Amino acid sequence: MPLPENKPIIVVENLSARFGSNIVFEGVSFQVNKGEILVVVGESGCGKSTLLKIMIGLQKPFSGKVLFRGTDIISAGEDEINNYRQNIGVLFQSSALFSSMRLSENIALPLQEYTDLDSAMINMIIKMKLGMVNLAGYENHYPAELSGGMKKRAGIARAMALDPTVLFFDELSAGLDPVTAVELDDLIIKTNEALGTTMVIVTHELESICKIAHRVVMLDKTAKGIIAEGDPQELKEKSTDPRVRSFFLRQLPDADYRDGAYGK
Amino acid sequence: MHSEKDWSKLYKISSEKKDSHLFVYLTGDFGLKNLNLFTNDIRKLIDKKKFQQISIDFSGISFLDSAAALALIQLKNYAGAKNTLWSFVNLTEEAKGIFSVIHEQALIKRPFKPKTASDNFLIQLGDAFLHLVRDFINVVEFVGDLLFAIFYTITHPQSLRMKDILFYMKRAGVDGLPIVGLISALIGLIIAFMSFLQLKQVGANIYVPSLVSFAMVKELGPIMTAILVAGRSGSAFAAEIGTMVVNEEVDALKTMGFDPVRFLAVPKVLASMMVVPILTIYADFFGVLGGMIVGVTGLDLTVNTYLTQSIKTITVFDIVTSLIKAAVFAALIAGIGCQRGFQVRSGAQDVGKYTTSAVVSAIFLIVVADSIFAVTLYYIR
Numbered sequence A: 001m002p003l004p005e006n007k008p009i010i011v012v013e014n015l016s017a018r019f020g021s022n023i024v025f026e027g028v029s030f031q032v033n034k035g036e037i038l039v040v041v042g043e044s045g046c047g048k049s050t051l052l053k054i055m056i057g058l059q060k061p062f063s064g065k066v067l068f069r070g071t072d073i074i075s076a077g078e079d080e081i082n083n084y085r086q087n088i089g090v091l092f093q094s095s096a097l098f099s100s101m102r103l104s105e106n107i108a109l110p111l112q113e114y115t116d117l118d119s120a121m122i123n124m125i126i127k128m129k130l131g132m133v134n135l136a137g138y139e140n141h142y143p144a145e146l147s148g149g150m151k152k153r154a155g156i157a158r159a160m161a162l163d164p165t166v167l168f169f170d171e172l173s174a175g176l177d178p179v180t181a182v183e184l185d186d187l188i189i190k191t192n193e194a195l196g197t198t199m200v201i202v203t204h205e206l207e208s209i210c211k212i213a214h215r216v217v218m219l220d221k222t223a224k225g226i227i228a229e230g231d232p233q234e235l236k237e238k239s240t241d242p243r244v245r246s247f248f249l250r251q252l253p254d255a256d257y258r259d260g261a262y263g264k
Numbered sequence B: 001m002h003s004e005k006d007w008s009k010l011y012k013i014s015s016e017k018k019d020s021h022l023f024v025y026l027t028g029d030f031g032l033k034n035l036n037l038f039t040n041d042i043r044k045l046i047d048k049k050k051f052q053q054i055s056i057d058f059s060g061i062s063f064l065d066s067a068a069a070l071a072l073i074q075l076k077n078y079a080g081a082k083n084t085l086w087s088f089v090n091l092t093e094e095a096k097g098i099f100s101v102i103h104e105q106a107l108i109k110r111p112f113k114p115k116t117a118s119d120n121f122l123i124q125l126g127d128a129f130l131h132l133v134r135d136f137i138n139v140v141e142f143v144g145d146l147l148f149a150i151f152y153t154i155t156h157p158q159s160l161r162m163k164d165i166l167f168y169m170k171r172a173g174v175d176g177l178p179i180v181g182l183i184s185a186l187i188g189l190i191i192a193f194m195s196f197l198q199l200k201q202v203g204a205n206i207y208v209p210s211l212v213s214f215a216m217v218k219e220l221g222p223i224m225t226a227i228l229v230a231g232r233s234g235s236a237f238a239a240e241i242g243t244m245v246v247n248e249e250v251d252a253l254k255t256m257g258f259d260p261v262r263f264l265a266v267p268k269v270l271a272s273m274m275v276v277p278i279l280t281i282y283a284d285f286f287g288v289l290g291g292m293i294v295g296v297t298g299l300d301l302t303v304n305t306y307l308t309q310s311i312k313t314i315t316v317f318d319i320v321t322s323l324i325k326a327a328v329f330a331a332l333i334a335g336i337g338c339q340r341g342f343q344v345r346s347g348a349q350d351v352g353k354y355t356t357s358a359v360v361s362a363i364f365l366i367v368v369a370d371s372i373f374a375v376t377l378y379y380i381r
């Protein structure tokens, strides 16, 4: 699924991350184009979550820049960071819904904080967002009353509350059964196509990558940086890099098997 | 990036009338931030006169988000209620995409669960009473489990995790030394000072040390120590176990075949029962010391007379009962702390609720137990 336009919306420049003397990665540069689904992959411990935390401004890198529409958010002041945060949505691995609040209250929170809408309109927006993620009618439920997949979808609804330009996901379908994972993938694709939301997904699960990713960035633990970047299908078929090959081969043993097992 | 104030200038609405057909042309950016503004503008336009048909032209829209699209749908319903025909024309591809994911069914769908309305006073009263009864039953059940677990531990001493016991003894005991010492000294000082003010009028200064040591050893030492331990450790036990419940660690224990009460509660209870009596003696000592500051500086008693007077008042029976009392308080504090922790079901809020409850219930139980002690000891002597 190539995208025609590739206007960069986020540019990562020469990013390095360290924990003490432990160098996680160095000199990482890539860009996220407007409207695309970019998947960052790599084995466990290669620094995907670290990269994501830096990109959403939760963690400072050792060096480097993250430019959002040309403004560096690493060196930005409070105001700019705040503005940036209203333009992004994040779905954490554990969904991170507030357990003491109903779903409606979870979604209403950013709307009440950042807009001047009255409660009737906020209620309608809540209903709309829940409808988008197939949870219509669940506004009075508490997170504890939902299944893992439903929590993920509710998390997406909350992340989309402010109609963000970019959505970030950490381990989108980790811990979910294949059917739910496929449903979630479909939801991501549909949302991306309908709303044009740019998506950055960090994952080590290859199952869905080929289906949903427009582009893939592959990190490697020993190389401490990016080893491949591009169209997932092309990488899988044409890459000569043994590390890339083994990554795809290890986790995608057989295309027929996948098609048979998970449909579509 | 748009900053807050720009948004009102980012859109333009123009209109054109043909007979009773209104054409509204939207140009620019329409989103959450200017939703109220443009909704009002359009509403004013369509309220001006009764139109038969209204067409909203999208061709000039450069940005539209789902909230803005929703607002337009709501305007459509608003107009529909007044029997006005409404149409969206020249939809851009983006707009079509957005409309495709807004399910009108979802917008009118009733929530599965009604938001719980508050009941009337009588029902609330009944609920509260039932809650109290259930709480009591829970506590009794837990006491049973705990006694059973303690019995098991005593008969199978090798099952006791010594490391845990030492850890909680340090937590509840050693770490509390500074604050217990300080508070006891201050209490001793206050009692000495207050009694001195009264007793000096009748020239009975010599009884100040007796009063201080009597009050400290028999009542205030055990009680103050217990209250401090409840605040420091009872709450910590509840929060610790509660968080483990939330993280499904308690479930994991169960599935691995451990009895959570024996594994989590017994070490805490036993450790507290061992360390709180020692802490109480320490508190008594500091109370007497605090009183002595007043005695020596204000009453012109020598250190020697003060101490002899203090010790003369206290019998071995007093000290032993004070230790027993302290051990009972410790069992109550640790027990209720653990029990409240196990009551947590889900979420951070529950942890907070039961941590508070652990402290309040512990203090309540301490006072109840203390009054029972006071009456029994009176008859025993």
Ligand SMILES: Nc1ncnc2c1ncn2[C@@H]1O[C@H](COP(=O)(O)OP(=O)(O)OP(=O)(O)O)[C@@H](O)[C@H]1O
Pocket: A019, A022, A024, A042, A043, A044, A045, A046, A047, A048, A049, A050, A051, A203, A204
């Ligand atoms: N708070 C931290 N303190 C110290 N080291 C950390 C911290 N967080 C992560 N690391 C280290 O950084 C490296 C990258 O961790 P990260 O969580 O980003 O990996 P990941 O690619 O997300 O792995 P996974 O796929 O398992 O989630 C690891 O070697 C980890 O030990």
Ligand SMILES: [Mg+2]
Pocket: A048, A049, A050
């Ligand atoms: Mg990770």
